[in-house]
Amino acid sequence: MMSKILYITKGAAGMSLEEKRAWIRMLAGVAAYIAYVVVVLTRADGRPLTGVPYEAPLLWSIVAAIVASIVIEIVVNTVRRGSLVTDERDRAIGRLGDQVGYAFVVIGAVAAMLMAMADWHRFWIANVIYLCFALSMLLGSIAKIAAYRGSLPQW
Template identity: 40%
Template structure:
């Protein structure tokens, strides 16, 4: 497994676990509370920061665990990355319509922020899935 594929797996793992943990935290506050009053900004920023830090740390750990793996990218890695980012871009472009529509409808900031966060998560996961499938199937 190339170092690029390992980083893609790490991205998929972090992109699944961190938003799921954030969702659990926010959903625990929903019962009996108006969503407009839920303090979501701090936990959301924390989850974004933890996602970035976790991806970096796990990529470093993966690189240290197998130092003999070449950290070079070849044409195949570049093509797989391009295809994955291309799909992620389109997923984000389509998913961004929802927060835009919510903002135009003057919906609570809670829903706008979460739909935008979901758009980023879906784009990252779609990109990672496309890359993993490409690495596995060729």
């Protein structure tokens, strides 16, 4: 009951600082990944994807997602002036989201290892790693948001 009261009283519109962060990171990460895919596909222009210069757009999209998340968090927290307090529920939800996300990091690492062992082109290896990082962030954020909107699973 106490965690429900804390949840309702925290942050702007009942949203805790950590829930805002999950939304911001999810939206910035998805936007950056989509932009990366669009740039690579546009640059392909009929040639094989393995011939597309993907390295700079990949790095720039990661940097852009990180910078955008930081800037948006600063702006939102400055404008909304919500509570900066986190409680045990926030930490439990953070752990849950991280555990969901870590699964996709492991999947990406195993997939990249198998692809390297099979001597796949580095384009595919880099892109499967980036895809799994993006899925990790997306699904981890979705798990956090779902836990904030519903209730934490009890183990």
